[in-house]
Amino acid sequence: MLKHLFILIWNKKKQNSLLLTEVLVSFLVLFAVFTLLVFNYRNYSKPRGFEYSNVWVANFNNDLGTTNGDSAAMFYDNLRRNMLSLPQVKAVCFTNANTPFSGNTSQTGFPYKGKDVRSINYYLAEDSYKDALQLHLLEGRWFAKNEGAAKNKPIVINNKLKTELFGTGKALGQLVGDDKNQMQVIGVVEDGKYTNEYMPAGKAMYVRPDTSEYHWMGTAMIRVAPGSDAAFEGRLYKLMANTMKNANIEITHLEDKRKSANNTTLVPVIILGTVSGFLIINVALGLFGVLWYNINKRRGEIGLRRAVGATGNGISGQLVAESLLLATLALLVGIFFAIQFPLLNVLDLPTGVYLWALLFAIVFIYALVLVCSLYPGKQAAAIYPAVALHED
Amino acid sequence: MIRLRNIEKIYRTDTVETLALNSISLDIAKGEFLSIMGPSGCGKSTLLNIMGLLDTPSNGQVQIDDQATTALSDKQLAHFRNRKIGFIFQSYHLINDLKVLDNVELPMLYRNSSAGERKQLATEALEKVGLSNRIKHFPKQLSGGQKQRVAIARAIVGKPEIILADEPTGNLDSAMGNEIMDILLELNKTDGTTIVMVTHDENMARKTHRLVRLFDGTQVQ
Ligand SMILES: Nc1ncnc2c1ncn2[C@@H]1O[C@H](COP(=O)(O)OP(=O)(O)OP(=O)(O)O)[C@@H](O)[C@H]1O
Ligand SMILES: [Mg+2]
Numbered sequence: 338m339l340k341h342l343f344i345l346i347w348n349k350k351k352q353n354s355l356l357l358t359e360v361l362v363s364f365l366v367l368f369a370v371f372t373l374l375v376f377n378y379r380n381y382s383k384p385r386g387f388e389y390s391n392v393w394v395a396n397f398n399n400d401l402g403t404t405n406g407d408s409a410a411m412f413y414d415n416l417r418r419n420m421l422s423l424p425q426v427k428a429v430c431f432t433n434a435n436t437p438f439s440g441n442t443s444q445t446g447f448p449y450k451g452k453d454v455r456s457i458n459y460y461l462a463e464d465s466y467k468d469a470l471q472l473h474l475l476e477g478r479w480f481a482k483n484e485g486a487a488k489n490k491p492i493v494i495n496n497k498l499k500t501e502l503f504g505t506g507k508a509l510g511q512l513v514g515d516d517k518n519q520m521q522v523i524g525v526v527e528d529g530k531y532t533n534e535y536m537p538a539g540k541a542m543y544v545r546p547d548t549s550e551y552h553w554m555g556t557a558m559i560r561v562a563p564g565s566d567a568a569f570e571g572r573l574y575k576l577m578a579n580t581m582k583n584a585n586i587e588i589t590h591l592e593d594k595r596k597s598a599n600n601t602t603l604v605p606v607i608i609l610g611t612v613s614g615f616l617i618i619n620v621a622l623g624l625f626g627v628l629w630y631n632i633n634k635r636r637g638e639i640g641l642r643r644a645v646g647a648t649g650n651g652i653s654g655q656l657v658a659e660s661l662l663l664a665t666l667a668l669l670v671g672i673f674f675a676i677q678f679p680l681l682n683v684l685d686l687p688t689g690v691y692l693w694a695l696l697f698a699i700v701f702i703y704a705l706v707l708v709c710s711l712y713p714g715k716q717a718a719a720i721y722p723a724v725a726l727h728e729d
Numbered sequence: 730m731i732r733l734r735n736i737e738k739i740y741r742t743d744t745v746e747t748l749a750l751n752s753i754s755l756d757i758a759k760g761e762f763l764s765i766m767g768p769s770g771c772g773k774s775t776l777l778n779i780m781g782l783l784d785t786p787s788n789g790q791v792q793i794d795d796q797a798t799t800a801l802s803d804k805q806l807a808h809f810r811n812r813k814i815g816f817i818f819q820s821y822h823l824i825n826d827l828k829v830l831d832n833v834e835l836p837m838l839y840r841n842s843s844a845g846e847r848k849q850l851a852t853e854a855l856e857k858v859g860l861s862n863r864i865k866h867f868p869k870q871l872s873g874g875q876k877q878r879v880a881i882a883r884a885i886v887g888k889p890e891i892i893l894a895d896e897p898t899g900n901l902d903s904a905m906g907n908e909i910m911d912i913l914l915e916l917n918k919t920d921g922t923t924i925v926m927v928t929h930d931e932n933m934a935r936k937t938h939r940l941v942r943l944f945d946g947t948q949v950q
Contacts, residue, residue: 641824
């Protein structure tokens with residue numbers, strides 16, 4: 338029977354080519370959409386690496402550029418102490434503008450074992466940075482008060498950077514960087530998804546600021562007590578404004594930042610999903626129409642098949658099988674194209690993402706074709722052979 | 730071989746009720762070649778379809794090979810049609826998208842016979858109707874007489890005991906028609922196939938063993 342269906346499909350290749358192309362195009366669109374969805378979902382299901390709720394971010398234009406480093410550090414320490422005196426403030430850290438969900442990045446690189454390691458997110462992290470964001474320490478320790486005495490600059494790295502540098506090997510105590518600027522890994526933290534929750538975490542290193550670096554800081558992350566309200570925000574603002582005369586201060590909540598950061602990924606996905614949804618509906622209607630039309634055109638054939646021994650169920654089974662076979666042919670072509678993405682590593686996504694997307698797209702296409710052909714098939718089974726044979 | 734008892738067929742549409750067959754009783758013996766004649770619309774095709782289990786009578790019994798067919802399921806009926814009966818139609822009913830050989834193989838497909846066996850039987854059947862040199866053609870590339878010979882090959886490929894032919898020469902000129910008629914006569918004579926043929930042609934009917942005439946759904950001879 339399979340051979341018979343192949344012959345039938347082959348002999349009608351002209352009529353079938355349109356259907357085949359439709360299925361092929363839908364498959365490729367679905368593959369793209371599912372790749373995106375699987376990629377985003379996988380990222381989303383990974384831990385965030387930090388806690389955003391009750392974290393406020395204050396951006397200000399730093400006008401301390403003229404004073405020397407030590408006094409700048411003292412100035413911030415003073416400000417911090419004042420802020421912490423407010424009962425709602427749990428932790429304060431001053432840092433660069435690359436806070437979570439801000440869209441700002443600051444990247445660096447260093448040599449390790451003759452290899453240049455690039456695209457490492459560089460975070461200036463005071464001792465309180467970990468508490469402000471509630472980073473999850475996986476190994477080693479975070480910075481301590483008297484760190485300055487160490488010969489090598491201590492750094493904390495995230496798990497992703499650890500894997501790239503050391504694989505499964507030991508990270509703690511390892512020296513990285515060149516002779517002039519040697520750094521020692523003292524701790525490993527969980528990967529933090531700083532871009533948004535649907536994007537993968539980047540490689541990261543956390544470095545304790547030198548006093549000289551306080552010149553350039555323009556951001557404070559403040560962990561506040563749950564339920565801190567607008568009135569408190571006003572007080573905080575006033576306190577900062579009084580200390581930093583002429584500074585433009587803007588306070589935002591990480592919770593809000595998170596929403597808009599997530600939207601930069603979600604909105605395109607939703608738009609793409611909607612557009613391809615309409616496309617698929619169109620294809621489904623087209624498919625249904627073509628199958629329906631075919632069956633009406635093939636009434637004589639159906640009557641004849643009944644006359645020579647096909648049962649009603651046999652007829653509908655044959656028609657459904659024909660559609661599924663056609664879909665399989667289109668899928669074979671489609672899979673050939675789709676498989677090139679992981680093989681050539683076109684988009685630098687993990688292979689697993691493509692394989693799941695491939696699976697989903699295949700299942701979806703089969704389900705679509707099955708649903709679209711079941712009803713016409715059932716109608717065909719109900720065709721009365723004597724009537725169908727009488728017609729032409 | 731075929732036994733009809735008080736066959737009645739009523740077609741009901743919203744407005745009219747047509748009595749297409751009125752109390753037909755008929756016995757057709759094994760090896761008999763019977764022809765049915767009558768004016769257009771008198772119920773010849775309806776009667777043939779009922780004999781071939783393609784249609785069910787409104788009343789009455791159909792027995793084939795001493796077996797009552799009234800209570801048979803769709804599957805059993807399909808099995809019966811596949812094994813016992815070969816149909817030939819005025820308009821051939823070949824599948825245009827299949828080559829001649831594949832068309833002829835069709836009944837064997839529903840017997841789950843192997844591809845090799847199918848091909849062999851189909852080739853033999855085509856030889857019998859003198860078309861072995863056209864097996865790779867599509868129906869569109871054949872003349873009317875050739876198409877009907879393909880249809881006969883398809884009807885005989887499974888070696889059925891009964892052939893039901895509804896105006897098999899109706900679309901053909903008399904030379905072609907005689908050719909087809911000779912094939913049917915030969916089948917009847919050598920293989921002992923029981924044949925029931927509807928025809929409008931007195932000359933054709935005269936060559937058969939027995940003639941039944943219908944008028945307005947009633948048997949008049
Ligand atoms: N499906 C149907 N629904 C309603 N009436 C039908 C149907 N099929 C046949 N009839 C009616 O039944 C009667 C017998 O039809 P049938 O096709 O058996 O005639 P026929 O003798 O074969 O005629 P012809 O020589 O033109 O082929 C006709 O009056 C026809 O209109
Ligand atoms: Mg007729």
